[in-house]
Amino acid sequence: MRxxxxxxxxxxxxxxxxxxxxxxxxxxxxxENGPLDFVIDRPFGMSGYILNMTVEGQGKVFEGEDEFYCxxxxxxxxPPDYAHYYRRSPHSLSWQHRWVYFRPxxxxxxxLKWKKTSNGIGQLSLSLNMENKKHIIQEFDQLxxxxxxxxxxxxxxxxxxxxxxLERLLIRCFEESSDFLTKKIDPRIxxxxxxxxxxxxxxxxxxxxxxxxxxxxxxxxHLFRKETGVNLMRWREDQRISLAKQLLQNPAISIAKIANExxxxxxxxxxxxxxxxxxxxxxxFRKDLAVP
Numbered sequence: 001m002r003x004x005x006x007x008x009x010x011x012x013x014x015x016x017x018x019x020x021x022x023x024x025x026x027x028x029x030x031x032e033n034g035p036l037d038f039v040i041d042r043p044f045g046m047s048g049y050i051l052n053m054t055v056e057g058q059g060k061v062f063e064g065e066d067e068f069y070c071x072x073x074x075x076x077x078x079p080p081d082y083a084h085y086y087r088r089s090p091h092s093l094s095w096q097h098r099w100v101y102f103r104p105x106x107x108x109x110x111x112l113k114w115k116k117t118s119n120g121i122g123q124l125s126l127s128l129n130m131e132n133k134k135h136i137i138q139e140f141d142q143l144x145x146x147x148x149x150x151x152x153x154x155x156x157x158x159x160x161x162x163x164x165x166l167e168r169l170l171i172r173c174f175e176e177s178s179d180f181l182t183k184k185i186d187p188r189i190x191x192x193x194x195x196x197x198x199x200x201x202x203x204x205x206x207x208x209x210x211x212x213x214x215x216x217x218x219x220x221x222h223l224f225r226k227e228t229g230v231n232l233m234r235w236r237e238d239q240r241i242s243l244a245k246q247l248l249q250n251p252a253i254s255i256a257k258i259a260n261e262x263x264x265x266x267x268x269x270x271x272x273x274x275x276x277x278x279x280x281x282x283x284x285f286r287k288d289l290a291v292p
């Protein structure tokens with residue numbers, strides 16, 4: 001089966017790529033004076049998370065008093081909206097790192113709160129476990145490679161399978177580090193996620209959702225973002241599009257009905273949202289699923 005995403009999309013290793021997906025993964029091989037030897041500078045961060053692991057050489061993050069370096073076996077977690085500024089270290093001829101960009105599921109919140117941070121960027125060093133250093137780094141490298149290869153496989157379930165592997169990676173990070181917070185997600189936010197999931201087809205305002213758990217709208221918005229790392233309405237839209245992609249696999253269900261099932265009364269508006277979030281229209285997405 002060919003990829004469900006157009007081949008003319010930008011290369012994620014180069015500037016200008018939209019990252020308008022639920023998950024994107026890859027490996028960035030940077031060599032001195034090579035085509036990728038430039039600074040990644042995103043002062044306002046991104047809408048999703050990026051987990052980055054150095055597999056060879058050394059990278060440099062930030063400048064001046066805030067700068068730090070990452071070596072083989074070091075992982076970084078960039079949360080949404082936090083500044084990105086990193087490049088190959090001037091002390092190293094290369095920096096190769098695997099990475100995965102993703103929008104999290106609500107119940108991942110506990111695994112995404114890394115206690116050791118610098119300017120909000122989570123840090124975890126697999127090299128601290130010297131007894132099994134080589135084995136553990138190899139395990140994480142292979143798992144990130146699996147995520148990359150699965151995401152690029154072009155099957156209708158590739159994204160879901162890659163997300164499943166990502167969940168395993170986050171759990172392994174949790175197991176390897178004592179620096180994670182053990183606080184569970186706020187039960188009120190769990191209630192909100194369940195409420196939204198059960199009412200995807202209905203339009204619920206922030207005020208209505210807030211009343212459901214007896215919070216003010218502003219408090220709910222702040223708490224939801226704090227606990228899940230994403231905006232509440234963006235999270236709901238993610239769930240709607242995810243469900244739409246599943247329903248599109250059944251050719252017997254019309255796109256108009258699918259739009260209604262996931263909460264969009266206007267089929268054309270649904271198509272615009274789907275195109276913006278997935279990169280192709282619902283009809284083309286369904287057509288590509290049928291291509292062997």
